[in-house]
Amino acid sequence: MNDRHIGPVEVSPPQPGRGRGVVAREDLQPGSLLFVSEPVGSVLEGQLGQQLQPQHLLQHWKTSQQGLSAEDRVKLSLLHRPSSSSSSSSSSSTPPPISFKDFSTSKASSKAKKASAKGFGAAPAKQAGNAAAAAAAAVELTDEQLEAVVACNAYGDDHTDATLTYCRQEQQRSVIGLFPEFSLLNHSCAPNTAAPVLLRDRLLLRTAVVVPAGQELTTSYLSTAGGMPRQQRQQLLQQHYGFVCGCHRCKAEEQAAPDITATLQAMHAFSSSIDAPQLLQLMAAAGDEASTAKLTTLHQQAGKLVQQLEDQLQQHVTEPVVAQWLRASGYDMLALMLRTGEFLAGVKDVAAAKRLAELVRVFAPASEPHLLLLSDSAVRAAEAAAAGGPAPTAPEDTQELRVAQLVRALALRYGEPRDMDLLTTLAGALSASLTPHWLGLIDLDGAMGLQQLMQQLAAAGSAAAGAAGSDGGGSRRKVEMDASQLGQLQ
């Protein structure tokens, strides 16, 4: 597989209070590959579901055989920002300007050598005798600085991509690593890049929407917490990354009518009072009256708050995109309402998964939950049609469009496929590799629906792929390198 690759992006000059960021060098269509990033040192893998922390990665680097090379240390030093280091530093919080070229191994290596030639810095005792380490000492971070860099920049996931691991016939694992290009992206609660994908130990990032030249590319640091209200998101970002988010979703939420804020807070308090395992336990015990009564109460109360939010949105919010951002901040409650409703009624709500998918798309576009929910929605619709259910009334609820949306999200995540066979393989792997997800609310068990979905995907052919490319505007874009990488999955 190709090593490091830098696409049509560059590092922006540092701004006070925000530091550096990544910007588009040209107009970008959805699904454009921004870069393939190589990890500093190596990535650490753990058991599926394990919550690997930055300190585990540091420990791994210290104890693993290859450790950190001189070049790795140069790269890490470039990510160091004065404000995140020791309190003794009185320098401004604005980090120095850098470019992606600085992270190429040859550039880092020559920087390490130059530093060595100038005789800067003695090698730390623990690395004495190693010329490269001596060279790196010129840019050596203190332990405290190194910890700050890793805490702020490491990227981890408690499960590797289900579809890719399934296609590769590997076991899903947890993983943590530090990918320098990715770590230069600033945060937004409504990011314009797709959730990153780890393929072996490379991280791939793509755009999720049209991004004009010069616009900053953003990712979400919040994972599932992106579906929480602004107050909770701000607390987490402040606590873990030390900044106050001023993204467009946060601004819109800050300016929202007080009753909307109050409803979102009430929704958050209510949905946090029951977690996914507790909900599943209640459902498992549904035969008993107390559990059914509890589920009914949960459903009714959730329904009331969801309706209250809808009424308030209708009253105060005119822009559909703003309404969607605000709904996304009550994601957990909507999921709770839909799931309990389906369970109590004993029927699947065909539109429910799609509504959830549209909200996940706000804060984690082309993430696995997003794909799973889109897939779930298409499977449910196929099942309903097979059972002779009513035809969809709204044009956006046709199965053709559901499939097109799934194809689009697959293309954002895995790259535009060259042929439908590959797409069908990916979609099949997605469905076949389903395990209960962190949302705890996704359940794809309709084998018949799944089969139909596969057939539809294959039949949709270029029509569906065309719809995938045009959703979000603009023409389709070929990324040959992506296609060849994906080809290796087969």
Ligand SMILES: C[S@@+](CC[C@H](N)C(=O)[O-])C[C@H]1O[C@@H](n2cnc3c(N)ncnc32)[C@H](O)[C@@H]1O
């Ligand atoms: C992973 S780094 C991103 C790159 C960083 N800006 C730099 O110059 O190295 C995370 C840090 O960037 C800054 N940052 C990220 N997103 C931000 C945002 N939306 N607003 C302000 N600062 C942000 C914060 O200081 C945060 O701790």
